[in-house]
Amino acid sequence: MKPRAVEKKKACTIADIAREAGVSKSTVSRALNDNPLIGDGTKQKINAIAKKRHFQINMPARRLTLKQSNTIAFVTHSMYKQFSVCDLFTMEILGGITSGLKEQGYDLLMLFVDPCDADWPAQHLAAGRADGFILMTSTRKQAHIKMLVEMDAPFIAWGIPHPKYSYCTVIGDDLTGGKLAAGHLAGLGRKRIAFLGGPSEEKEVSLRFEGYSTALQEAGLIVDPLRVVHGDYSDKSGAEKMRSLLDRAPDLDAVFVNSDLMAIGAMQVLREIGKRVPEDVAVVGYDNLSITEKVTPTLTTVSQNIPLVGKLLAQNLLQYIRTRAVTHTTVPVELVVRQSA
Amino acid sequence: MKPRAVEKKKACTIADIAREAGVSKSTVSRALNDNPLIGDGTKQKINAIAKKRHFQINMPARRLTLKQSNTIAFVTHSMYKQFSVCDLFTMEILGGITSGLKEQGYDLLMLFVDPCDADWPAQHLAAGRADGFILMTSTRKQAHIKMLVEMDAPFIAWGIPHPKYSYCTVIGDDLTGGKLAAGHLAGLGRKRIAFLGGPSEEKEVSLRFEGYSTALQEAGLIVDPLRVVHGDYSDKSGAEKMRSLLDRAPDLDAVFVNSDLMAIGAMQVLREIGKRVPEDVAVVGYDNLSITEKVTPTLTTVSQNIPLVGKLLAQNLLQYIRTRAVTHTTVPVELVVRQSA
DNA sequence: GATTCCACTGCAACCGGTTGCAGTGCGACT
DNA sequence: AGTCGCACTGCAACCGGTTGCAGTGGAATC
Incomplete structure (x- = not known):
């Protein structure tokens, strides 16, 4: 434990x-914040000195007085008991979020919260660590949402809004997604198109199914309940279902699968039993994870951007924090055609 | 913009x-921090009140006085110009980090830093947003390390330490990794084992190559320079190389590839030209990303845990911050045998 | 020449914790 | 009885910003 090399040039x-x-x-504070009260000459002089001295504002101090942290918490849950590995979907979304936040x-x-922990919102909001939350956790999502709504915490969630609560959401256009996928398969001449959905209780899944049904009907095909099953989005469940x-x-000669991971599991099963993709069975996934370009055959999928x-x-979320305006945004989807269909 | 529903019950x-x-x-502060100066009776009374009132300490205030943020910044770079998609390796490591940090x-x-930006360390350290950094960025890593060392900033980096600077590192056992991979291939009876490495200037790659050479020699095989090429870890480069x-x-009848992503690219090329994996060419990757279980054939790879x-x-990193003790840790590797070899 | 106004600037309080030092009360020891 | 020490507790300053309000000087106006 040697002493500090350079005794820090005090901030x-x-x-x-x-x-x-x-x-x-006060004048310095105002000048640095470009307050119009301060004369231009003074401002320039102060800015020059600040630059020369490599001034860095002290965030905790500012946050203390301003009573806001300028920090958003991305909340998700651990996937495994001991070490948490985030799933791909969660991960890919992160880049977009940081880009949006950085601009502001x-x-x-x-x-990473324990799904049963009820204390994290207070621990972060009241404690001034974060001004709001982005909810990506799926396990016990409803419970968390209820909690956040009741404590009037600013947050935004991915997924279809709960009818009883009012909060910001961003969702994909699942109806169109289902229609695009099934329509594409029908357009390829497939006649017996199956639906391998996510959890049947999810509204997203119902919408995709609705889009699927519509597309089949428009193509003059019938929706056979025998060709409809539900899984849980994981590749394991994809294989099983x-x-x-x-x-x-x-x-069946085609299947619309509600997640890329499930589609990958499904394709493995198809291969095992000797069916070729796409010749015997065409497969369309959902999400357009980067992994879809790396599997064989590359996966045709619905992209949520x-x-x-x-x-x-x-x-x-930032807009909500500032204005309390509740937004519901639907992001467009598009079909990305690759080898599997 | 409606008024706040519940005018916040002031913190x-x-x-x-x-x-x-x-x-x-003062007494309350000491009691909550379990300071021995305070009598047990008082402590209990105060803790009871704090619980009843749902007291949450104000982090910015504490951070201001303590002059430490109890926050670590995970620094990586944007992968693409506009939106940044984090690569899988980076992402999988994140779960482990949070788990380690949360405990403390x-x-x-x-x-997410711009590789050419030189200002981020000050913006976070001097500003009191973070007490230290975990460096995962690979682009211009050396430049960043130099900068951090010179400003005496606490950080830890993934990768082999630079000989001229002293800082904490964690690395994989690349020598053993290379030996395990090539040894396994030799053990399968392969005679013409190729090496598809990462950037040739990286020390890690040299070590893996050394392990590879050793294993070949031990198996009585020769290292043919014609069977050695270098890429940049991406799947595209894997295909190309x-x-x-x-x-x-x-x-060649086998190839040891320095990253799973490259291995996936390589396998696609092999398939395209009609070679079967593993029958014609056995493939071993590196990293054991979760994607390796989802490709076909599943990928035999070296796991870095x-x-x-x-x-x-x-x-x-936390230990370094507290004690300034510079550590270099090598994590063990193991071979995960799957279908591709 | 006196008044008014405006454009700036400074004073001092405040945000919510932490901590050095100075009490305070009480039992124990001489 | 007097003194000392010990176990607690409180005072007040401090961390580094922000901001309401009062103050200053000079130009413009009457």
Whole structure:
């Protein structure tokens, strides 16, 4: 434990600058914040000194007086007991969020919460660590939302809004997504198109199913309940449900899967039992994760423009914090055609 | 812009608690921090009131007086111009870091820096937003390290330490990794094992190559320079370099690839030209990203135990901040055998 | 020449904690 | 009884900004 190499050149404060410029702290503070009360000459002089001295404002001090942290917490949950590995979807969205926040001078805090913990909102909001939350957690999401609404905490969530609560949301256009996917498969001449959905209780899934049904009807096809199953978005569940789908409707020639991960699991099963993709069974996924370009065959999928989602989550949350305007944004989807369909 | 629904029940401060308990602010502060000066009775009374009032300490205030933020910044760079998509390796490490930090009561800040920006360390350290950095950026890493060392900023970096500077590092056991991978391939009876490395100037890559050479020699095989090429870790470069490898050594029957992403690119090329994996060419990757279980064939790879890496990065950095003890940790690697080899 | 106004600037309080030092009360020891 | 020490507790300053309000000087107006 050796002593500090360079005893730190004590941080330069506005008081130091004030002394050097021969003005008061208030003037320096105002000048640095470009307050119109301050004369141009003074401003320039102060800015020059600040630059020369490499002045860095002290964030905790500013946050203390301003009573806002200029920080947003990204909340998600640990995926595994011990170490948490974030899923791909969550990860890809992060880049978009930071880009949106940075433009407005906000910091991004990572927050991995225990799904059963009810204390994290207070620990961050009341404690002044964060001004708002971006909710990506799916486990027990409703419980968390209820809690946040009740304590009047600023937050925005990914997913279809709960009818009983009022809060900001960003969602994908699931109806159109389902229609695009199934329509594309029908357009390829497929006649027995299956639906491998996410959890049946999710509104998103119903909408995708509705889009799927519409597209089939428009193509003159019927929706056969035997060709409809539901999983939980994971690749494991994709494999499992694909098997039960093949049991129930062995003659299917296409499948619209509600997540890329499930689609990958499904394709593995198809390959195992000797069906070729896309020749025997065409597959369309959902999300357009970067992994879809790296699997074989590359996966045709519905793209949600995830970076845009992230950016909107950031921007709309900040807007809500400032104006309390509740927004619901639907981001457009598009079909990305690759090899699998 | 409607008025606040519930006009916020103004945050409870230690002054409020002091009033209610009939003691002074100092006593409350000490009691809450479990300072031995305070009597047990008083402590209990104060803790009870704090709980009842849902007291949350004000972080900015504490950070201001303590002059430390209890926050670590995770610094990486944007991968694309406009929106940044984090690469998988970076992302998987994040979970481990947060787990390590949380145990010690630290927050994790995400920091995406422009590789050419030289101002971010000051903007965060001097400004009191973060107490230290975890460096994962690879672009212009050396420049950033130099900068941080010169300003005596606490940080830890993933990768082999620069010989001229002294700072904390965590690295994988690349020598063993290379030996394990090549040894496994040799053990399968492969005779013409190629090496598809990362950037040739990286020390990590040299070590993996050394391990590879050692393993080949131990197996009685020769290292043929024609079977050695270098890429940049991306899947695109994996595909490209695989092609040049096949040009130069069309008879290869196995390849040790320095990253999973490159391995995936390489496998696509192999498939395109009609070579089967693993029958014709066995492939071993590096990193054990979660994606390796989802590709076909699943990828045999060298696992760096990424969650552990993250945890060590966090713990060793905090230790450095507290004691200025410079640590260099090598995390063990292991071979994960799957279908591709 | 006196008054008014305006454009700036400074004073001092405040945000909510932490901490050095100076009490305070009480039992113990001489 | 007097003194000392010990175990607590309180006072007040401080961290580094922001801001309401009062003050200053000079030009413009009457």
